[in-house]
Amino acid sequence: MNKFRYYFILIITTLSLFSCSKDDNAIEEVPLRDYGEQYAKDNDSIEKYLNNYYIEEITNAPGQPEDQDIKMTKIPVGGTQPSIMSLLNSPTFPKLLVRNVDLDDITYKLYYLVLREGVGEKPCNVDGIFATYKGTLLDNTVFDQSFDPQGLWNLDGTGTRGVFVEGWRQVFPQFRTGTYTESGLGDGTLTYNDFGAGVMFLPSGLAYYGSASGAIPSYTPIVFSFKLYELRRNDFDNDGILSYLEDIDGDGYVTNDDTDGDGKPDFNDPDDDGDGFLTRREITVNGKLTAFDLIPDCSGNTTDPDRNKKYLDPSCH
Ligand SMILES: [Ca+2]
Numbered sequence: 043m044n045k046f047r048y049y050f051i052l053i054i055t056t057l058s059l060f061s062c063s064k065d066d067n068a069i070e071e072v073p074l075r076d077y078g079e080q081y082a083k084d085n086d087s088i089e090k091y092l093n094n095y096y097i098e099e100i101t102n103a104p105g106q107p108e109d110q111d112i113k114m115t116k117i118p119v120g121g122t123q124p125s126i127m128s129l130l131n132s133p134t135f136p137k138l139l140v141r142n143v144d145l146d147d148i149t150y151k152l153y154y155l156v157l158r159e160g161v162g163e164k165p166c167n168v169d170g171i172f173a174t175y176k177g178t179l180l181d182n183t184v185f186d187q188s189f190d191p192q193g194l195w196n197l198d199g200t201g202t203r204g205v206f207v208e209g210w211r212q213v214f215p216q217f218r219t220g221t222y223t224e225s226g227l228g229d230g231t232l233t234y235n236d237f238g239a240g241v242m243f244l245p246s247g248l249a250y251y252g253s254a255s256g257a258i259p260s261y262t263p264i265v266f267s268f269k270l271y272e273l274r275r276n277d278f279d280n281d282g283i284l285s286y287l288e289d290i291d292g293d294g295y296v297t298n299d300d301t302d303g304d305g306k307p308d309f310n311d312p313d314d315d316g317d318g319f320l321t322r323r324e325i326t327v328n329g330k331l332t333a334f335d336l337i338p339d340c341s342g343n344t345t346d347p348d349r350n351k352k353y354l355d356p357s358c359h
């Protein structure tokens with residue numbers, strides 16, 4: 043079960059005009075809907091949107107806050123505008139892509155639009171990201187937005203700006219940050235260019251599912267357009283190895299890498315190789331953490347790029 047998923051208890055207060063009943067106040071745990079059935083409905087709604095809406099405009103304004111803003115509009119009756127769905131796997135940008143996400147015993151098709159990939163680094167799925175976004179329902183009603191490029195969101199779910207939407211963790215690792223420079227105004231204003239920008243179309247199972255959130259009703263698919271400006275590397279388990287460096291298979295996601303097979307992925311396991319010695323202790327020499335690139339294998343080798351670093355080697359500590 044996904045550790046970031048949370049559940050809720052709906053408290054139902056029954057008010058009776060005939061107040062003698064012992065059942066006046068009952069607390070009832072409402073079971074969540076079947077994930078597969080709900081996903082089928084959500085996917086229908088999302089695909090209908092993708093087939094019936096087109097991209098009316100993508101703002102091209104380098105260095106301006108509105109750069110890469112997108113306006114998606116319903117195709118009018120008789121209209122010949124190409125639908126968003128017609129951009130599926132397009133060789134040019136904007137392109138619509140699909141990512142398969144296995145969760146809750148089903149495989150979600152996660153549609154996302156790439157307006158621009160970005161030129162910088164990719165966040166892993168538990169890093170911090172500096173991003174702006176606009177969230178809408180499938181009728182284009184805006185439920186939330188943030189315009190601050192220096193707003194930090196923690197994909198690992200920690201802190202006051204921890205992200206609880208699984209779709210964000212799935213989509214952001216497919217994009218890159220951009221570049222920024224001082225605006226020259228001397229007031230600390232930054233000008234951003236070439237950042238990653240896109241739109242994600244999330245079934246409720248990859249968003250808030252059975253929980254209503256603000257203006258989002260429960261069991262509702264949602265859409266986020268977003269811009270990824272910068273990132274911050276996290277060390278979720280504080281073992282001295284940044285989370286993104288615990289991505290052993292290099293796919294950009296650290297939740298599927300578990301060196302000792304104990305069910306706790308390396309990014310969330312303080313003893314990665316399960317030898318009983320904490321990773322942090324294995325990479326500390328004379329009270330100082332060894333730089334990641336210089337961590338030796340069991341023989342002391344620090345240069346072979348294919349060496350098995352000692353904190354991942356259970357026969358060595
Ligand atoms: Ca770590």
Ligand SMILES: [Ca+2]
Nearest residue numbers: 289293295296
């Ligand atoms: Ca991985």
Ligand SMILES: [Ca+2]
Nearest residue numbers: 302304306311
């Ligand atoms: Ca483990």
Ligand SMILES: [Ca+2]
Nearest residue numbers: 313315317319
């Ligand atoms: Ca260890």
